[in-house]
Structures are given as structure tokens and as C-alpha cells.
Amino acid sequence: MSDVYIVGIDMIRFGRYPEKTVPGLAAEAALLALDDAGLTIRDMQALFCGNLGQASGMVGQRMLAEIGQTGIPVTNVANACATGATAFRDAWMTIKAGVYDTVLAVGVEQMGKGLLGGGGGVSPEGLVGSYTMPAMFAHIGMEHSKRYGTTFAQFAQVSVKNHHHSTLNPKSMYRVETPLKEVMGAEMIAWPLTKLMCSVNVDGSAAAVLMSEKKVRERGLMDRAVRIRASEMSSNPFEDRQMAMPDFSGATRVAAANAYEQAGIGPEEVNLVELHDCFATAELVHYENLGLCAFGDAGKLIDDGTTALGGRVPVNVSGGLLSKGHPLGATGIANIYEVSTHLRGKAGERQVEGARIGLTHVVGGGPGMGTACAIHVLEKV
Template identity: 50%
Template sequence: MADNVWIIGAAMTKFGRYPDKDVVDLASDAALDAMADADAGIHDMNVMAVGSQFEMFTLGQQIQKQIGQTGIPVYNVSNACATGASAVRTVIMAIKAGEADMGLAIGAEQMGKAGLLGNAGKQRDKKNVFEPSGRYGGVMPVEGVLGTGIMPGVFAQAGMEYAAEHDGVGFEQFAKIAEKNHMHSSLNPLAQYQKVFSLDEIMNAPMQAYPNTLLMCCPTGDGAAAVVLVSESKLKTLDPDVRKRAVKVSASVMTSDPWVESGQVQPDVNTLTRMAADQAYEQSGVDPQDLDLVELHDCFATAELVHYDNLRLCEPGGAGAFIDSGGPMRDGKIPVNVSGGLISKGHPIGATGAANIYEVATHLRGEAGDRQVEGAKVGMTHVIGLGSACSVHILEKQAV
């Protein structure tokens, strides 16, 4: 039986814009803070995994040159918006396999002001002659001609598909989610934005892709987060002050999207999330009703709503009623995205999945300051990267 895995250190930079730093600086800041938080150093680490979506060239080794080159294995991972969680899971798998007893996972990204993300198509050069190319035999860019593949629209369609199938879901329900997350972020000093907006301001903000207005879309930005993980047997040998603050990883799951009929034209963010959630509940023995807080992947307000249902936080089909009743508010039945979520905390892609784990672990340790969910003992993190990859973790505060 594989050893349990625990978190003993976690840190994140404030998300935002860092024109005077590079991604190695951001990652190193988070890594050094996480190791200090764990009362550990680079020489205690047996494995390292680094997630970044846009820095593809051995970022982990570049970071080692800033925080310590000790010859340990380092894995550079990329999995779209699930990249940070993939780095954390890589270290967890190494510990469960018995290859390491302590490891460092980092997620980092520097995006700057990237604008819209998606397949907007390439500009053609010089003489333009229609020639079929690619797997669809296309002769010209199809974005905006045969529908949209740009993110605000893709996720709008994901939310509107839910609205087509369930009563009581529309523009206002989606907007309420953004209102909640902006309000939550006002209590989080690490969030990229900390500004409260009224429902009216959100619904009347510039429309991006109906029903997502600008204030219902996550920003691009820069940031990093890091987590130090240990095996349970190693944890038992550590200082009582470290053990006291340790958080158990009760479930760690990764799924990809199984075939569905519509998957070739519209990413299915639901099926793989449901599979991941069900596996996580099974692994941990936790029920949805046991959750004290959830950090889920609200890249757009329309995405958060469908995941209430996918993660079993509400009655089947009841995501609209869940937000209408205040269920996911910080004082509601299951607080969702008390950090401000991707919508307002920010979404430096590679950092996000590690930052979610930092957020939940910090609440379980009772160290979340003004935004603390009082008495939190069990929490869930969820990220999804289009393509698709989904990762769900369940963390618990327990004595070891």
C-alpha cells in the first residue's frame, strides 16, 4: 500500500503584473517561500516538478540555478490550465511510488497583457491563393466564420448548453457568480484585483461573448505558487511544529476527456470533471456535504456554474438555484472560490493549479486571515485545461 502524502509547505506570489521580474524570479520566490514555510531546504528535496504553459525550455533547471542545484530529478510539465496541478501530482506520484520522500512542486507563468486566448487563426502572407490545408482542408481562417474557438465564447457556449438543458439558469445567474468572486477577492491581499462590483455593473460591463461580460472573464497575468509534499512516514520524523500544520492529501486525481459526440466541435468540460470528482470522493471517503470550501476553475462565470453540478456541490440540475440561494457564498452552504477565483484572483495559467492548493491548505491551517473560512477541515481544488485535462484534489486537516 502506497504511503499517504502530506503538504508541509505552501506559498504563492501575489498574482498581477511583474514587468521588472521574469518567470524564474516569480517561481523562485514561491519556491523559497514554500520551503521556508515547510522548515525545509533544497537539500531536503528528492524530486521537483515545474509547471508552465508558455515557458517550454527546461524552466525547472533554470529555477534550480537560482534556488539550488542538487542533482535531483526535475520534471517540466505542461497541461494547459491544469499545468500547476499536474506539477503537484507529479511530485505526489513520485512519493507514492517510493522514489522520493519529500518534493517540491512549482507552477509559474508570466503572460503580461496577452489579450484573448484561443485559435484566432494565422495571418497569411503575400499572394493569397486558396489551397486546402490541414486536417479540415481549410482554405482560410474559420474563426468567426464557422463559429468561435476563442475562450470567452467557448466557455459561454459551455454555460449556455447547461442553460438549454436546465430551467432557472440565465445571464443573471452567471453574473451573480462574478459578483460573488469579485466580493470574495476584496478580502484576499494576494488577488490580482480586490474590487467589489454590483450585479448591475457586472451585467452592464462591455460584452465579450454573451453572456460573459468583461467582469465575468478572468484576466491574464503573472504569478507563481509552490507546494512542498512529504510521505507520511517522513512526516512522522519531522519537527512537531511542522507536523501540527501539515495538511493531508486525501485524494489526487487526473482525468482527460473521454469521447463524446459533440467533443470535436465544443470541448466537453463536464464529463471529465464528473469523473475526476467521483474518483476523488471515492479515494478520500469524503462526501460533497463534508466540504468546507472549494476552489474551482472559474476561468469564466459560465464555467463556475456548470461545475457546481459536475462536482456534486448542488442537486443534479440545480446549479442555478445553488447560486440564487447563496450556496457558494463565503457564508453559504459550500463556500466556492473564497480567494476571488480566477475571475478576480487572476489566472497565470501554469500557477493556477498550485495556487488553488495553496489557498485550500492555508484555510485548513487556519491561516487565511480576513478571508478565513472558520473551522475549515476539508477542502477541494479543481482545475481544467482545455484539450482537455482535469485535476481534482481533496485536502484534509488531520492529526498525524
């Protein structure tokens, strides 16, 4: 079966674009990705489009009406915070299948301002606490604190790190330093999460052109290609705990185990990670779920700078969802853009030196909705 490569990938700067439309935002990223590949919409054999806000509104077809209505198959997908990564994986699948050689994947969201709110859906009886997203991830943090002694300051330090990273990323929504004192002193949303420890609702889009190995060679695009070593997804396997509390760890662990197996590597071989830091607590929990450290050791990783730029395995060098922003449907492909940019050695000031293998992770859902997780392992060519 053919290896699949990314030959073009880009994102718009995340921000607030109330004057634009969802298909228009999608089109901007698509054109950037096509330019990056040196291709046009006429070269695309299929389109996968991820969006939540207008999930039933044929965003993919409407985008094509703006940039070239060529008659190609369009699939619109929605999968909570894994929406963009799902579109990317479905595109990957068609090339693996040998059905297409060149496929476009786009993720887009127009959110306006505010905090990441409720999860929608109907909550099963007995679920603990509030059903807003900040409350759920506050619970997850408190659980970690109770079990391993993780401190408020350690969670807050995640936000300090990611905001610092974002000052080096011109495509980030925010680009300001947030010292520990400022993070800990910000408005408390749901203990231990202050406002600066919650991801940013923004508008954004990201797109990727995927290509079969044969076509990459034929087109002479190997110099800009990034190899997809693994593409995995999961939902949350049942655990008793879910009767009382929604869970984002189970799905991540399943997808991570499968992704490492598919890639034929272990977590110690990963040089950088973009993971789903929708809230600061989530980042620490996912260090463990992704096998970057043993269970209970996440606090140490943030304390000793292992996951900061310059550390052994920098995490969320883009600024992460906490500072770059989290336009739901776009986030999955934006994470893949960030890792790809490092593997190509084109990340400028924030370049992770010598990066050969990177991992991207998104996970979303909510109480009564279940979970969607997607993990990709990417490799420098």
C-alpha cells in the same frame, strides 16, 4: 502506502511583473513555500515544475540555478490550465511510490495583459463557432441556459461573489467589489460573458513542499501539515457532442467521481472548493460536475448564497480565477494553497470556519487539443 502531506505551500501575489523572468517568478514561490515548511532547497529530493509559456525551456532547471543547483531530478510538465496541478500530482506520485520523501512542486506563468485567448492547436472540422476561450465558455453557458433556464444575472452573480471574496485576499490581483449592475453592464465579450465575467491574465507563481508521513513525523511538521486525501486526473472521454463543441464537463465528472472514491467521501462532506472559474459560466457548470448540487440546480446555489463565504460550501473564496487572476501554470497550485490555508485556519478575514475537507479543481484545453483535469481532496490534520 504512505499518506502524503503538504508541509509548506505559498504563492506570490498575482499581478503584472514584466520586469521579472519566468524562472525568477518560480523561484520566489519556491522560496516562500520552503520558508513555510522551514526547509531549504537542500532538503528537496526532486522537483516538478509546471509552465506553459516556456514549456520546452527547462524552467525547473533554470529555477534551480537561481536557488540552489543541487543535482536533483527535475521534470517539466505542461497540461493547459491543469499544468500546476499536474506538477503537484506528479510530485505526490513519487512519494506514494516510496521513491522520495520530500519533493517540491512549482507552477509559474508570465502572461502579460489581455483576455484568455485562443486555445491553439488545430480545430477538428465542424466545430461550432469561434475558437477563442471566451466564445467556448459562452457556448457552455448558453447550453446551460437552454437546458435549465439559467439567467444572465445568475452567471453575473458568480463574478460579483468572487470579486467580493477577493477583497479579503491580499494575494489577489484585483481587490475591488463589482456590483451586479456593473458586471452586467461591462463590455460584452461573448454573450452572456461580459469582461468582468472573464478570468484575468496575470503573472504568478505558487509552490508546495510535499512529504511522506514518516518524514513529517521525523521532522515534527505535523502541526503545519495538510493531508492529501485524493489526487486524480483525467482527460476528456469521447462524447458525440465534442464533434461540434469542446467539452470540459466530461473530464471533470470522471476526475470528480474518482477523487471522491479515492478520498472515501461524498461531495456533501466538502467544506470549501476552489474550482476552475476561468469564466463565470464555468463555475455554475462545475457545481454540477463536482456534485455540489444536482444537474440543473447550479443557479439555485448562486441565488441562495450556498457558495458564498458564510454559505454551506463556499466556492472560490480566494477570489477565483475571475478576480485573483489566472496565470495558467500557477493556478493549480494556487488553488491548493488557498484550500490548505483554510484547513490550517490561517485564512484571516476570509477564513471558512471549521473547514476540515476542501477540494481543488482545474480543467483546461481547447478545441482540437483535448482536456486535462486535476482534482485534489485535502484534509485538515
